[in-house]
Amino acid sequence: MHEAATAATQVNFLWLIPAFPALGVLFNAFIGNRTGKRPVSLVAPGVVGAAFITGCYAFTQVLSLPPGSALVQRLWPWIWAGTLHVDVAFRIDALSAVMVLIVSGVGFLIHVYSVGYMAKDTSYARYFTYLNLFTLAMLTLVMADNLPLLFVGWEGVGLCSYLLIGFWFTVEANAIAGKKAFVVNRIGDAGFLLGIFLIFWNLGAGVHSLSFSEIATHAKAIPASTLTVITLLLFVGATGKSAQLPLYVWLPDAMAGPTPVSALIHAATMVTAGVYMIARLHMLYVLAPISMVVVATVGVLTALFAATIGLMQNDIKKVLAYSTISQLGYMFVGVGVGAFSAGIFHLMTHAFFKGLLFLGAGSVIHGMSGEQDMQKMGGLRAHQPITFWTFVFATLAITGIPGFSGFFSKDEILAQAFASPHGGPWLWTLGFIAAGCTSFYMFRLLFLTFFGECRADEHTRHHIHESPLTMTVPLMILAVLSVVGGYVGLPAHWLSGNVFGKFLEPVFGATEEAHLSVGTEYMLMAASSAVAFVGLAIAYLFYIKQPGLPFLLAYQAGRLYELIYNKYYVDELYDFLFVRPTVVFSTWAWQIFDLGVIDGLVNGTAEAVEVNSGLWRRVQTGNAQQYAVSMLLGATAILAYYAWR
């Protein structure tokens, strides 16, 4: 069943794809701040565009080869120690080709958008240094041929995420948010590293390159129980990076970064790394059914959990952040039930419409002079027509209105969840409810922001304007992609069928994708479309027809409303359970152990010497005759010793 392992074609141009952003990093970091903004705004998006074009070329190469082939380029030996032979090597097969195109394509659009969005920022070159560095790390992550190199990219994107969340670090809250993201990700990464170590340990004798093809051929040699542990540890890493329960808490705070960063890193690309990693290591996961169930369950619970929080947030970016967590949950449901290509399909459409939603939100915030509270927006439809219409398309896509991209990808995941032996109707039901919530909060956001009366103050209202072309053109392109992006993955029996799934199929081999009857599929499709429209209708009723109704309902719900409004007090719980004990323990370690014991030992030694010398220095009276007496006594004692010995 594992095919791709053998069919590897050696090529020599893959290094170009990460090399372009690397050049951009060097330019922006060392020259960019001296050249002014114009060269930076050309180079930074330019290098990502070049990477995209090279990626397209690689994609056509993959297409021209027989299915299941991979392009491989080995650059240089990296870690050669004992039996471990890890190389710096890149690999592009169908899966990484899709990822490269998403990362560099959507990344390019967001770079262009950033040129407009960050135009007035003083740290312009620094911003694009980080953004290029992120692209470099993310491309390394998706193109890596072995796990250690993937981990390098994995940590690299984490670093860039930290740097960009705290980009405006003069505001303390932003710096704290960056720190939180970094620390929470460390927890996940610890699990991820342990997983890699366990794989290395268990692969059996022979050369260990830890490349994916080698892992695929040796996977069967690993005992099932060990595989379960390995895959669960790797999934811990995925929950950190991809913001799943219980490590999702950093993502809402990560909205402290500039909005294009939220679009690129915290919606379209980096947070999907966990999904990609599981799809990449599908050969381990299919052999560990328990882990699959865990992945799917955590995914669906996160989807539902985050969606309910999203219902009541008032910050436009926070709603989108919880929405991202929720949609990532769907992707994990997809890969968790063995429908890897469905998970990746949703990853792609999500990159389009969520990237667009964030960029649209950025455009709104830009027009509203930095305001993010939706309660102070409204009526922007007239002032920002392009932003409005692109936002509508993105909303229709994410809520799963038939015909838009999200409909196809989400529907495929839900159908697989329903039919898979790992899932079942319960999994479908939870995902179905989450879809209803998604529809409600997204239309709530749309209505609050763009419809009704403008609730901003006079000054802000006066300044509302449509964003410049550098910002609106990426919006329009992403809007087109959000609409048509779904048509590469139509349900199996429609027209061309699932082209996307067929393209990826050789990578994943004959996995356990379930097949359901046409009738069931239509039923499920109808149900999820219906719930999307129900969400729309309720949002319409609440926020356009009867604007007083939500307050009444919130009053009626009382406790429940407060619980969800405060995000289930998870941050407070973690603060109580982990942060505070850590602080107390650290304070103890600092005040008692470090200052007391360690410093006590060091200073105590010095003090003992001082006291001792303080006593003995009294001997030095300065009276020469006392010295003479002691000399005499000493000499006498020595003589006496030899005389009477």
Added chain:
Amino acid sequence: MNVAPISWFLILGAVLFTIGTIGVLVRRNVIVIFLSIELMLNAVNLVFVSFARQLHSMDGQVVVFFVMTVAAAEAAVGLAIILSVFRNRETVNVDELNLLRW
């Protein structure tokens, strides 16, 4: 030839040495201390020559010449130091020359 026994010379040397030592320890005037040191040196010289004669060996006498040379040099340097100290401190009382203390 009637010669006094060696013990007489040794006792005289010990007495002179003891007087010199006590002088170094108890006198306050640097110059007197200095004189006492010379006394000690000469006591030792006396013992050296006594043994040289007793043992019919020239070694002891040679050492005495060395001691006298060194004592001469020491006297020159020592007196120069004392002069210099007196110019600076206007005293030769060792109790008052106690700058080098804790």
